[in-house]
């Protein structure tokens with residue numbers, strides 16, 4: 001489903017990603033862990049080209065994005081066409097820490113917006129799609145409300161519905177519960193767990209180790225711009241082999257599986 | 258030394274003052290519309306990702322904002338015709354000066370409004386696969402326009418007041434006609450008092466209208 005080879009990303013002189021290789025299978029849920037500033041968001045944002053990689057290839061469904069232009073260290077560099085990237089983003093859902101809902105639109109309009117303006121579907125069909133997705137996240141009764149009237153957890157579920165309305169092949173989640181009050185985290189994680197069990201391909205950046213442990217098929221640990229360790233959640237979270245992972249997990253001393 | 262007020266002269270000759278008022282309205286509305294167009298144009302140049310466009314636009318905007326309006330009017334009226342060999346009547350000269358200067362202020366309002374919209378809105382829209390144009394039209398502008406309206410009205414108000422400076426190049430606006438009339442009738446006290454009151458009523462009315470619009474917008478925002 002997703003195939004990343006030798007992904008490099010620097011911001012000016014700051015090297016954030018240093019040659020990441022990753023294959024994600026269809027239907028897989030992969031959790032991405034790592035300390036703050038280790039480049040988790042950057043990696044996720046490269047996958048839908050919110051950031052352009054410095055070098056390295058990204059392919060979805062066997063289709064390579066961009067045109068080869070040269071070499072950077074041991075990786076190939078690419079030039080991207082904005083229209084191709086827009087089309088790509090339309091097939092990859094992304095959910096943000098701050099929800100990023102559109103405040104001037106109702107919940108229903110928010111969820112309709114993608115199918116309506118990006119896919120150009122008829123308004124009536126978009127409404128049906130949006131209603132369906134809102135039902136899925138349990139917020140159909142909030143359709144006519146503006147996002148500012150909802151709790152953080154509800155807003156985040158609307159954001160998930162808005163992404164799902166595009167019928168994406170992959171969903172990317174970037175610390176989507178980090179700005180929520182503790183009592184609202186559960187409802188969002190439940191929605192994501194459901195999505196995962198329905199077979200959605202998911203990349204999840206999170207500090208919720210419980211979620212990673214119970215829901216992820218695989219856990220990756222990002223450190224110093226590379227994947228320091230990966231494997232089944234039981235292995236990585238219970239028996240970490242490398243020092244950075246051990247150090248990271250020791251920060252969660254009150255965590256029990 | 259009591260002054261013998263007599264407004265009958267003013268009322269007998271009020272026709273010429275009304276003509277002047279029409280002149281004021283004409284130059285104000287024309288420069289307002291042209292200024293908005295110029296503003297949109299300058300703002301999009303200034304926000305362009307191509308430096309070849311954004312740097313000259315920035316310089317022009319700053320130049321226009323940082324030089325007095327009267328200097329610009331005089332420059333267009335007296336200097337420009339020598340440089341490019343055209344005859345400009347006062348209206349045309351004023352229109353150019355006003356719409357360029359207001360346009361540069363409007364451009365900053367447009368830019369400020371657009372840039373006041375949080376990055377997260379762009380990202381949310383972008384992640385859905387929207388192109389820049391769609392993002393602008395569907396997500397950014399609808400939010401930005403609400404924020405632009407108060408400063409736009411403020412600038413428009415300044416522009417209307419500023420039209421009195423047209424009198425300096427003999428454009429027959431309300432103030433110029435009042436000056437002409439008072440030099441004919443030797444009644445500057447009444448005529449200038451009347452003119453001041455006239456502006457007072459006119460501008461109060463406009464200010465009131467603008468405030469009504471603003472409260473409407475505030476309400477619509479919930």
Ligand SMILES: Nc1ncnc2c1ncn2[C@@H]1O[C@H](COP(=O)(O)OP(=O)(O)OP(=O)(O)O)[C@@H](O)[C@H]1O
Nearest residue numbers: 011014016034035036037038039040041042043175
């Ligand atoms: N647009 C940018 N310009 C410059 N530097 C950036 C940019 N985005 C991220 N960085 C830097 O890249 C590094 C990795 O950032 P990133 O946000 O990917 O980390 P993260 O693992 O998601 O951290 P967190 O857990 O705090 O969200 C940080 O040092 C950050 O300051």
Ligand SMILES: [Mg+2]
Nearest residue numbers: 040041042175
């Ligand atoms: Mg992050």
